[in-house]
Amino acid sequence: MNSNAVGKLTPTPGQTVGPFYGYALPFAKDRELLAPGSPGSIRLQGTVYDGAGHPIPDAILEIWQADADGKVPHRTGSLVRDGYTFTGFGRSAVGNTGVFTFTTVNPGPTEEGAAPFIAVAVFARGLMNRLFTRVYLPEDEEALAKDPLLSSLDPERRRTLIARRDPDGGLSWDIRLQGDGETVFLDFSSAEGASK
Amino acid sequence: MPEEINLDVFNADPITEDVSDEATEAAPKTYAPAGHALDTAAESQADLSAEMKAIGEAYAQALKGGAPAETQPRLDYAPYRSSVLRHPTKDLHHADPETIELYSPAFGHMDVHALEADLTIAHNGEPLGERIVVSGRVLDGDGRPVAGQLVEIWQANSAGRYIHKRDQHPAPLDPNFTGVGRCITGADGSYSFTTIKPGAYPWKNHLNAWRPAHIHFSLFGQEFTQRIVTQMYFPGDQLFPLDPIYQSIVDQDARDRLVATYNHEQTKPEWALAYNWDIVLTGSKRTWTENEALGAGGDENE
Numbered sequence: 001m002n003s004n005a006v007g008k009l010t011p012t013p014g015q016t017v018g019p020f021y022g023y024a025l026p027f028a029k030d031r032e033l034l035a036p037g038s039p040g041s042i043r044l045q046g047t048v049y050d051g052a053g054h055p056i057p058d059a060i061l062e063i064w065q066a067d068a069d070g071k072v073p074h075r076t077g078s079l080v081r082d083g084y085t086f087t088g089f090g091r092s093a094v095g096n097t098g099v100f101t102f103t104t105v106n107p108g109p110t111e112e113g114a115a116p117f118i119a120v121a122v123f124a125r126g127l128m129n130r131l132f133t134r135v136y137l138p139e140d141e142e143a144l145a146k147d148p149l150l151s152s153l154d155p156e157r158r159r160t161l162i163a164r165r166d167p168d169g170g171l172s173w174d175i176r177l178q179g180d181g182e183t184v185f186l187d188f189s190s191a192e193g194a195s196k
Numbered sequence: 197m198p199e200e201i202n203l204d205v206f207n208a209d210p211i212t213e214d215v216s217d218e219a220t221e222a223a224p225k226t227y228a229p230a231g232h233a234l235d236t237a238a239e240s241q242a243d244l245s246a247e248m249k250a251i252g253e254a255y256a257q258a259l260k261g262g263a264p265a266e267t268q269p270r271l272d273y274a275p276y277r278s279s280v281l282r283h284p285t286k287d288l289h290h291a292d293p294e295t296i297e298l299y300s301p302a303f304g305h306m307d308v309h310a311l312e313a314d315l316t317i318a319h320n321g322e323p324l325g326e327r328i329v330v331s332g333r334v335l336d337g338d339g340r341p342v343a344g345q346l347v348e349i350w351q352a353n354s355a356g357r358y359i360h361k362r363d364q365h366p367a368p369l370d371p372n373f374t375g376v377g378r379c380i381t382g383a384d385g386s387y388s389f390t391t392i393k394p395g396a397y398p399w400k401n402h403l404n405a406w407r408p409a410h411i412h413f414s415l416f417g418q419e420f421t422q423r424i425v426t427q428m429y430f431p432g433d434q435l436f437p438l439d440p441i442y443q444s445i446v447d448q449d450a451r452d453r454l455v456a457t458y459n460h461e462q463t464k465p466e467w468a469l470a471y472n473w474d475i476v477l478t479g480s481k482r483t484w485t486e487n488e489a490l491g492a493g494g495d496e497n498e
Contacts (some may be wrong), residue, residue, distance in 0.1 A: 009476045012453050013268050013445045015427040020358040024350030024376045051281035064420050066296050076304035089301030110295035119297050121423050126278030128269040128444050149291045177282050187288035188421040
């Protein structure tokens, strides 16, 4: 490759995260975007399932989101959390039963009237390339109805992107890689060659 | 006296790893396993190679017929048995990235110490194996450097063994090698790691399955849509045609993009062999600020 090239370059292919990321990718408080129990904190929890409906014990998720006011964070320090700075980024490997847990805040709408959501990247052994998806907050039905992505999906599929609000304020949201209730995964660019 | 392997690190992983694969049973048994003495339940390399060859030929045929080149791995690639129940069966849904997706988490020198880019100095003694320097640049699809961003790597030691409780390969652990590194890219998108050339290692996808030597790379761009995890390989590896993970990228030009090049000019006399590998992320969907266009990022953005 010409390192001075300016113009369209073909992206490097992805590869599976494999089974051995466990001593490399996790870091202290990786899943705590703010301290559990602190004012405004909520739980985002769910299970990652395979096509047979079995929980996957070797997946790792990342979330990236706006703060409670809908502002996009630009702060460094996710890897060395100080307990006060909201960086908007979290990472959670699932446990033996396929369950992931984040402590975070409800993101605010990033634009007037927009439906708030958390961006998610999914990695797993056996998954050839990372998958992108979104988890929407369930409350603002008017905003959800107007959301460009959600309104392009049939109701059955649309449901896979909207979290359930638990009585204690937490969010429940599962990921199904395949089969009944398969989560909607996103392609942000149609011009990168086939990937299905 | 070499430092003991830190058991907190060794046992920190909360994940149960089962490298022998439960998905194997669900895999389509297109080819009858050839008889072999070691394990009659496992499929042979010949079985897998035949499957991979058939997929490769079908792809070559499609290319000739005018189909677009495939630049990413197939999510549905049955020769990698673990993928059978772990790939979406519905097409990825096209979405225009929205506000949050048009930005990336920020990382900087607060997050990563400069010494984390040298995997050979994490312990008191020298790790065994071939010392190498792996360097290159992270660019976006428009050729612009990805400055001030996080690069994470992990790898097996020179004997092909990961410091991971579930890696049961009977090769020695190296008390002086953990195999994890991080760095923050420079203003020109550059990164550089000093490490040890990893060994090939066996896995249980099929009988006598060996992964080509590789280093896992995790990369962030300036937008969340550019996030990627991949693997870098070494030139000339005889295991390439046999490996279902590498072959899941069915296009030869695309596969080649994962292979580093040896650089004798940068090789350090009496010290370390040099390899170069540039990484290209997807194109930018957002109009950059002037600072970004000038190559400022990470800490410089604050």
